[in-house]
Amino acid sequence: MKIKELADIVSRDPRFTSGHRMCGGCATPIIVKSVLASTRKPVVVASATGCLEVASTIYPYTSWDVPWIHSAFENAASTISGVEAAYNALKRKGKLKGEIKFVAFGGDGGTYDIGLQALSGALERGHDFVYVCYDNEAYMNTGGQRSSATPFGASATTEPAGKVKPGKEAWRKDLVRICAAHDIPYVAQASVSNLVDLTDKAAKAFEAHGPAVVVVLSTCPTLWGTKPSMTIETARLAVDSCFWPLYEISEGLYKLSYRPAKKIPVAEFMRNQSRFKHLFMPGNEHVIGHIQRRVDEEWVKLLSLCGEKE
Amino acid sequence: MSGLEKKCKKKMVPLTGNYAIAAAMRQINPDVVAAYPITPQSAIVEQFARFVANGIVDTEMVRVESEHSAMSACIGASLSGARAMTATCSAGLALMWEMLGVASGLRCPIVMPVANRALSAPINIHCDHSDSMGARDFGWVQIYSESAQEAYENVFLALKLAEHPDVQLPVMVCEDGFITSHCVQNVELHDDAVMKRFVGERKPEHSLLDLKNPITVGAIELQDYFFETKRQQEEAMGHALKAYLKVGADLSRVTGSKYPYFDSYGLEGAEAVIVTMSSAAGTTKAVVDRLRHDGKKVGLLKLRLFRPFPYEQVRDALRKAKCVGVLERSFSFGAYAPLFSEVRNSLYEAGKKPKLQSYVFGLGGRDLLESDVEEAFKELLAGKTTGGMEYKGLR
Incomplete structure (x- = not known):
């Protein structure tokens, strides 16, 4: 899909409408609209508890003009499993006609952490659905507590930077490869900065026969401390520094989606964010150095998996 | 036929x-x-x-x-x-x-x-x-x-x-x-x-x-x-x-079966009544039969529907008894056991109330013996209530 076509669809698409109460500059509504724009088939949506759910369905209002369900935090994948099972049963019994696509949206807390078991179960069982993780790298709905997606060195409210601690002391979990280990047809990593790539991936995910997962970096101006106008640019720095590479694993085959013309230092991505502010104080240079080394190592590993030369 | x-x-x-x-x-x-x-x-x-x-x-x-x-x-x-x-x-x-x-x-x-x-x-x-x-x-x-x-x-x-x-x-x-x-x-x-x-x-x-x-x-x-x-x-x-x-x-x-809120077994004219649920009712029925045969006025209220709780009906069924024992398989730690609590609630509005006794039995699958039920009936017939929780089958 070309960006103009995407813009056209998004501007006319009533399935997820404005009027929701996501923060100014939040990347998640952009991600949701782009994902929905990537299929013309009818969709039923499930959301995990989180920013998207809380801000888009404050009773008696809803931003959703498609069937939408939220049941709890850790179970978007098992909830949509039940919806998909009902669809299969009712279709088999002749009570339902036509094709429906199923998509679940969860934040990183509801996916990497508390929802990982439900997701793993749904992937193993092979339900035909798409799971989109909008990853803003912490529990942003509740004020920025650390998750297993929070980057090393970031300050989170439950693992803050202090006099003796540099913020989060563990590397973030690799959700893409965890999902790929379930041997599902399609897994991809995408970013709000590259919307054409995101919609291509979402389209492939919808067309895959079986479960598909797309993990999307979702800038959080409110708790990353970035300007709302810098949402796309911040995510672009994550991609161009290879902190957040864009790639897919289709039928087990790794493919790099984008290679930065010039790989920028990861500090460029981190510099304007309040959650990394402490790392730019004197004495913390080694932490940034550590992050840079690890990002470089991961990038080399990924290139090799994708059959690309360094 | x-x-x-x-x-x-x-x-x-x-x-x-x-x-x-x-x-x-x-x-x-x-x-x-x-x-x-x-x-x-x-x-x-x-x-x-x-x-x-x-x-x-x-x-x-x-x-x-x-x-x-x-x-x-x-x-x-x-x-x-x-x-x-x-x-x-x-x-x-x-x-x-x-x-x-x-x-x-x-x-x-x-x-x-x-x-x-x-x-x-x-x-x-x-x-x-x-x-x-x-x-x-x-x-x-x-x-x-x-x-x-x-x-x-x-x-x-x-x-x-x-x-x-x-x-x-x-x-x-x-x-x-x-x-x-x-x-x-x-x-x-x-x-x-x-x-x-x-x-x-x-x-x-x-x-x-x-x-x-x-x-x-x-x-x-x-x-x-x-x-x-x-x-x-x-x-x-x-x-x-x-x-x-x-x-x-x-x-x-x-x-052809009936589905009341509870089964009344020998409740008519019973002075001592046991309220229980599930399989314990079978054991209790056997004891009721034997004691009734011996002329003892005992009966059983076997509750089927616990939620919603049929307060009025339970009250009407129990109000004429002299002494009611509630035999149940769980605690509500630090409070009256759950079934006893509801039976007690049911009777608050009854003018003349029976005496009440809470019995807990069979936790973790311990058998409820006929002798346990018989003992309970004897205590109830004698009007012996302790005001606290008593146990059947506890060592």
């Missing part, structure tokens, strides 16, 4: 409680079963899986990775207009805790057999009611079964009650773990076609799969709406109390 001939014509089959429940599920042929195995419930799921494997039912079976996901998937399926069922007990029910409240809050008519088993710790796989009693305030209707026959028929009762337009609430059908779930009893299975006709089709008012009328389910409600929604849920429980008898009467026409 004489009564005996009728009895002989009945299709009696030797079945465990679990297999009897699985037979009911086969006859219902739900759209979706999402379940996770746990002792002593497993045989329900295993037997149903055989029905699926052999094409006897055309249910979509979701073999989830946990009970939390079992209930989550049932909720998703139920809100998609499907008939959804699961089964569990003990730790599995505890793992579902969060989703139990969601199922009732989102008004999902899910039916869930529970093979009552003790909650950890210490870990124990045998029967008591700490699991379902712990879930008594989650907005589920709870029906308790004395026998495999009752468990079998209660599944149908539960289904039609859950789907009743005035109710739309999930229902648990409890049977005693091992005692009922694993004991082979003679069960009369009703005709497949008759039961199929009885359960009919589910006709949901709303469905997630209705693309023309998209709904938002599970929205956030804050100070401005939450209270009203929960009050509607409480109202539905009131409707369930009425609908229970109506659905029971309908089912009665098919099965």
Whole structure:
């Protein structure tokens, strides 16, 4: 899909409408609209508890003009499993006609952490659905507590930077490869900065026969401390520094989606964010150095998996 | 046809409680079963899986990775207009805790057999009611079964009650773990076609799969709406109390059994009454028979419907007794035991109240002996109450 076509669809698409109460500059509504724009088939949506759910369905209002369900935090994948099972049963019994696509949206807390078991179960069982993780790298709905997606060195409210601690002391979990280990047809990593790539991936995910997962970096101006106008640019720095590479694993085959013309230092991505502010104080240079080394190592590993030369 | 001939014509089959429940599920042929195995419930799921494997039912079976996901998937399926069922007990029910409240809050008519088993710790796989009693305030209707026959028929009762337009609430059908779930009893299975006709089709008012009328389910409600929604849920429980008898009467026409709130066994003119639920009622009946034969005025109130609780009816049934003992299989730590608490509540408005005694027995599957029940009756006949909790079968 070309960006103009995407813009056209998004501007006319009533399935997820404005009027929701996501923060100014939040990347998640952009991600949701782009994902929905990537299929013309009818969709039923499930959301995990989180920013998207809380801000888009404050009773008696809803931003959703498609069937939408939220049941709890850790179970978007098992909830949509039940919806998909009902669809299969009712279709088999002749009570339902036509094709429906199923998509679940969860934040990183509801996916990497508390929802990982439900997701793993749904992937193993092979339900035909798409799971989109909008990853803003912490529990942003509740004020920025650390998750297993929070980057090393970031300050989170439950693992803050202090006099003796540099913020989060563990590397973030690799959700893409965890999902790929379930041997599902399609897994991809995408970013709000590259919307054409995101919609291509979402389209492939919808067309895959079986479960598909797309993990999307979702800038959080409110708790990353970035300007709302810098949402796309911040995510672009994550991609161009290879902190957040864009790639897919289709039928087990790794493919790099984008290679930065010039790989920028990861500090460029981190510099304007309040959650990394402490790392730019004197004495913390080694932490940034550590992050840079690890990002470089991961990038080399990924290139090799994708059959690309360094 | 004489009564005996009728009895002989009945299709009696030797079945465990679990297999009897699985037979009911086969006859219902739900759209979706999402379940996770746990002792002593497993045989329900295993037997149903055989029905699926052999094409006897055309249910979509979701073999989830946990009970939390079992209930989550049932909720998703139920809100998609499907008939959804699961089964569990003990730790599995505890793992579902969060989703139990969601199922009732989102008004999902899910039916869930529970093979009552003790909650950890210490870990124990045998029967008591700490699991379902712990879930008594989650907005589920709870029906308790004395026998495999009752468990079998209660599944149908539960289904039609859950789907009743005035109710739309999930229902648990409890049977005693091992005692009922694993004991082979003679069960009369009703005709497949008759039961199929009885359960009919589910006709949901709303469905997630209705693309023309998209709904938002599970929205956030804050100070401005939450209270009203929960009050509607409480109202539905009131409707369930009425609908229970109506659905029971309908089912009665098919099965010939009766489905009152409770069974009265020798209650007429009884001075000493034991109130209990589930399999303990069988033991108690044997003792009532013997003591009645000896001229002792004893009786049994076997409660079937615990949620919603039939306060008025229990009060009317017990008010004339001199002494009532409540025999139950769970604690409510630091408070009156759950069933005793409700019986005591029932009697508050009675002008002349019987004396009351709380007995706890059989935790972790310890047998209830006839001698335990007889001893309790003797204490009650003598008007001996202690004001506290007493135990039967405790060393």
